[in-house]
Amino acid sequence: MAIVEVEDLRKRYGGRTVVAGVSFEVAEGEIFGIVGPNGAGKTTTVECIEGLRRPDGGRIRVLGLDPQRHPRTLRQQLGAQLQAARLPDRLKVWEAMDLFATYYDDAADPAELLELLGLTEQREVRFAKLSGGQQQRLSIALALVGRPQVAVLDELTTGLDPQARRDTWTLIEQVRDRGVSILLVTHLMEEAERLCDRVAVIDRGRIVALDTPTAIVTQAGGEQRLRFVPSAPVDGHRLAGLAEVTAVEQRRDALVVTGNAHLVQAVMVWLAREQIVAHQLRVEQPDLDDAFVALTGRSLDVADEEAADR
Amino acid sequence: MRPLTRTIQVEITLLVRDVVTILWVALPPLALLGLGMGIPAFRDPQDDLAGLRLVDVYLPILLVFTLALTGTMAVAATLASYRHQGVLRRLRTTPVGPVPLLAAQLVAHLLYAAVAVALTIAVAVAVFDVAPPASWGGSALALALAAWTLFSIGLIIGAVAPNPTVAPAIGSLVWIPLMVLGGLWFPREAMPTVMRQISDLSPAGAAVDALQHAWFGAGPPASSLLVLVVSALVLGVAAAAAFRWE
Known part of the structure; x- marks a missing residue:
């Protein structure tokens, strides 16, 4: 059964269309990601799902x-975790949990949730004194205190350092394992790739791809990239002549070769035949960032800048 | 425990944790003490005040001042920061919504103002032998209407202030002229005729007038009660209309 159904959702602010016909479903037990650049309509979409905004058209269940x-x-x-929503500065962690627990008919045990989120030691700490990661974990705890069937998390790792970000990801997986379906909004492609079972890539209010992260990357047909330092000079023209290779580029002493899905095998065979050893070999797989470029014709950074200019 | 009860407890706790607001509670009674003890003339009956002393005249003024400060500064600042920080938006995603929080916030500030009012009256009675109110009901009515009006002004400021830093600035721009008309710098009895007439029609002026007559005279005059009721209604509706979630 679908936990969330969105059909042809539309929303305009003033004269500007922010969401232009978005449709997707979140299945039970799934971590579903909505990814895209700033201003693509991600937050507006989930705010309609949370009931904070009234859609101009379409159907949400x-x-x-x-x-x-x-x-x-x-x-x-x-349960909702909102982008950039804070709590009163002088409110202590346990007081926030205790207060939110009174809002729900069947609330979880606040102490147990704090334990799960690793906030037991911060029980008596005021919100303003928590680190960014602790504040985010508290907002996740508050989103879970009503024992929700579905949690909507908007940009939950923004502003966190890489370690806190990875810890949060592990936590989200634990939450899902407890049976909570999760709708995750992020503009970090890495986060979506790491966490999400399925992803909707949104750009300018429209879904440009909806599938598993792997399938989106494969379908977008991004190129593989191979980087190594050859043990002897390589004839770039002959290497570029291989059917699997699309470009060869010399970067100081390293060689960067791009090509299709069979690139690695073809280049290694060719190097072996030439009796050249590839030192410091690195293979760069295309990721969601590359897929976004392939799907929209521009990078995520450029898209973010466009949003900032509007 | 029910959400509203718990929210009120939390709001009171938060208010008590704020050192600045605690200092404010002590300000009105200390001001009365300072004026009465520091200036001997404040303790002499004045012919042009119908035999009242300046300490008597200043008691209603300081009580209204307390409500004005709480409304235009404390209520406004809290609402502006709750809106700015997204606290109200976050509560809209919960089953109870933000209404209990808003109600609790008003209750907490009302209690806080009540403590300051009680302390000021205690100083007036214990130190300066100010007589108890001639009309308890009239005094309570005048204070309640004044609180409603001045808190509504605070809610409006909290709604229009673009961020919590600007709220106190707007609050000051509002309470200073308000209390000039209320007689904080020179009592209404000493005002020139035109200013006195404006004061009669202003919320703080009408509140001071109503309270003074309820305390020392024959009860609050209908004219000042009318001004207070109309202000309370108009400003209350304006506060509801100006309200924004985010």
């Missing part, structure tokens, strides 16, 4: 409920 018509029933079952 969360656990079979219309967020606009049954907000209270829905909010008993839906």
Whole structure:
């Protein structure tokens, strides 16, 4: 059964279309990602799902409920972590948990949740004194305190250092293992690739790809890249003559070769025949970032800048 | 425990943790003490005040001042920061929504103002022998209407302030002229005629007038009660209309 159903969602602000016909479903027990550059309509989409915004068109069902018509029933079952939402500075961790627990009919044990989120030692700490990672973990804990069936997490690792980010990812997987379906919004392709079972890539209010991260990358047909330091000079023209190779580039003493999916095998065979050894060999697989370029014709950074210029 | 009860407890706790607001509670009673002890003339009956002393006249002014400060500064700042920090938006995703928080915030500030009001009255009665109110009901009514009006002004400031840093600046721009008309710098009795007439029509001026007559006279005059009721209604509706979640 689909936990979240979105069909042809549309939303305009003023004269500007922000979401232009988005459709997807989140299955039970799934970590579903909405990825894309800033201003692509990701947050607006989930805010419509959370019932914070009224769609201009389309149909949304969360656990079979219309967020606009049954907000209270829905909010008993839906946990939300909002982008850049803080708590009062002087509110202590346990007080926040305790307070939010009174909002739900069937609340989880706050102490147990704090333990899961690794915040037991910070129980008595005020919100303003928590580190960025601890504040994010608290907001995840608050999203889970009502024992939701689905959690919507918006940009949950923004502003975290790489270690805190990886810890948070592990945590999200643990939450999913407890039976919570997760809708994750991120503009970090790495995060989506690492965490999500399926991903909707959104650009300018439209879904440009919807599949598993691997399938999206494969279908986008990004190129493989091989980088090594050859033990002897290589004739670049002959190497470029291989059917699998599209480009050869000399970067100081290293050689960067790009080509199709069979690139690695072809180049290694050719090097062996020439009796050349490849030192410091690195294979760069195409990732979601590359797929985004292939799908939209521009990089994520460029797309972010466009959003900033608007 | 029910959400509202728990939220009120939390809001009171948060208020008590704020050192600045705690200092503010002590300000009005200390101001009365300072004026009464520091300036001997404050303790002499004045012919042009119908035999009242300046300490008597200043008691209602300081009580209204307390409500004005709480409303335009504390209520406004808290609301502006809750909105700016996304606290209200976050609560909208919960089953109870942000209404309990807003209600609890008003209750907490009301209690806080009540403590300051009680302390000021205690100083007035214990140190300066100010007589108890001639009309308890009239005094309570005047204070309640004043609180409603001045807190509504605070809610409006909290709603229009673009961020929490600007809220206190707007608050000061509002409470200073408000309290000039309320008689904080020179009592209404000493105002020139035109200014006195403006004061009669202003929320703080009407509140001070109503409270003074309820405390020392024959009860609050209908004219100042009317001004207060109209202000309370208009500003209350304006506060509801100006309200923004984010």
